[in-house]
Amino acid sequence: MTVSTAAAVKVTPAPERQRDAGRSQAAILVAARDEFAEMGLDGARMEGIATRAAVNKRLIYYYFRDKDQLFQAVLEKAYQHIRNAEQKLNLLNLPPPEAVRKLVEFTWNYCMKHPEFQSLLTSANLHKARHLRQSRARELNSPVIDTLGRILEQGRSEGLFRGGIDPTQLYISIAALTFFYRSNNDTLSAIFGRHLLSPKAKQERLAHMCDLILGYVMRD
CATH class of the missing domain: 1.10.10.60 (Homeodomain-like)
Structure with missing residues (x-):
């Protein structure tokens, strides 16, 4: 050459x-x-x-390698996205009641803005979460549970929250209140004759969720 x-x-x-x-x-x-x-x-x-x-x-x-590996990678990316967004909330810098409220609001708003996340989780559940068991997505859940546990303990030590609250159970409840409403909107709207995704209905739902969760964690 x-x-x-x-x-x-x-x-x-x-x-x-x-x-x-x-x-x-x-x-x-x-x-x-x-x-x-x-x-x-x-x-x-x-x-x-x-x-x-x-x-x-x-x-x-x-x-x-194949569609399963690609789906696993998509799930990991989806979990990483929501966890990164949660970390930006800086919940530990807020008073405990405000931190819990902000987490509820964030979870609700994220679900409303990212319906694809719920669709992906539905597919994952239909396949018995076998893709998640093989991925690092489970590790991504640890920070939010740890953060919520610290918020609950701070609230308890300040005499604001009652003791004995499991942060994992509480987080599941927050997610469930959001995800059930969103995933069953069509049937619920048809049964009750209400447009449950109207702006007014969504505001009412979020207010109800905040009252419900804070009513549970706060001391009498």
């Missing part, structure tokens, strides 16, 4: 290749999230994900 020929050969620098790979994986994960949320794990197709991401299907298999 002559010097002039060698100079004409373009070699893509490693950092640029890494950026391209990172962009491709990010696009695949977003597309997969939307496909899984809309179609469920069983109904989702790799062809559909490739079309949404505007990539070759073979590239998806290159980064993610």
